[in-house]
Amino acid sequence: MLPLDSRPFLRSATAVAAVLALAGCAAQSTAAAPTSAPASSSTVTVDNCGTVVELDAPPQRVITIKSTSTEMLLALGLGDRIVGTAFQDGPLPADLQQAGAGLSSLSDKVPSEEVVLQQEPDLVYGGWESNFSADGAGERGELQSLGVATYVSPSACKEPGYQPDPLTWDEVFREIGEAGSLFGAQDAASALVAEQRAMVAGVTPDTRGLSALWYSSGSDTPYIGAGIGAPQMMLDTVGLRNIAADVHDTWTPLGWEAVVDADPDVIVLVDATWNTAQSKMDRLANDPATANLTAVKNNRYLVVPFPAGEAGVRNAPATVDLAAQLAELQF
DSSP: OOOOOOOOOOOOHHHHHHHHHHHHHHHHOOOOOOTTOOSOOOOEEEEETTEEEEESSOOSSEEEESHHHHHHHHHTTOGGGEEEEESOOSOOOHHHHTTTTTOOEEESSOOOHHHHHHTOOSEEEESSGGGSSTTTTOOHHHHHHTTOEEEEOGGGOOSTTTSOSSOOHHHHHHHHHHHHHHTTOHHHHHHHHHHHHHHHHTOOOOOSOOEEEEEEEOSSSOEEEOSSSHHHHHHHHHTOEETTTTSOSSEEEOOHHHHHHHOOSEEEEEEBTTBOHHHHHHHHHHOTTTTTOHHHHTTOEEEEEGGGGSSSTTHHHHHHHHHHHHHHOOO
């Protein structure tokens, strides 16, 4: 998980005036609605990570921050609503590449509020709560005061009572349904949920009692999947016992000593452009502390793309793929 862009967000009086002017333009925009715009204008209200989001009509101009939000809209057939993406975690999966071929990237990291408002969005859809801050895309309350709604993937909520504890498939599918309601794509959401429920139901869990490490990033100290997030949910589904299942968090740092003591049968490697699965294999094989791990000596690796390890529309197909990879390993 990459840190947010930490560059200072400085505003001069001129910049503030520009922001307010852009917000006014956004409110007055009369651009034609995309072809996927529904006819219904019923108000939809949700409590999103403690922020009330009320939409009188489905958003037509959306900025997506993080891959999970971009892929959610593409999977619902709403790519024509996206006026800009930012902070994407990797390439789109094959089944969404055509739909997302024309998307415009605003920033490799979290965009500034000025950049956001220049696109005249009526909603900003973030994958993490931290995407919305004074030195990021703007605080949620401020954006709302400027006529821009905000929405965070519910699975990424951190406040007690909002954070899934633990994340379950029902929560993943509930988020798809909620997005369908917000964006006026209920039928597409229902069809996607039915398809993904069938995928998950078709996975036969391994029954050998094998243990696993979900290795996301880090060298001196590995950053791994812990006990209440998407990695735990996916490992449970394929029948692998997470060595960090007792850590009450979505992700956690864990010392190599603890990894060596657990000696996992299998290691799940997160493949990211900035920290590839191959680089992790090399690090594990070349470090005397980890070279003798059972999984390393026997090359028992499973690989998952970075975006598939965060709660969203990629979890179900990635879990099916993990199960297939596991079935091919030699023990």
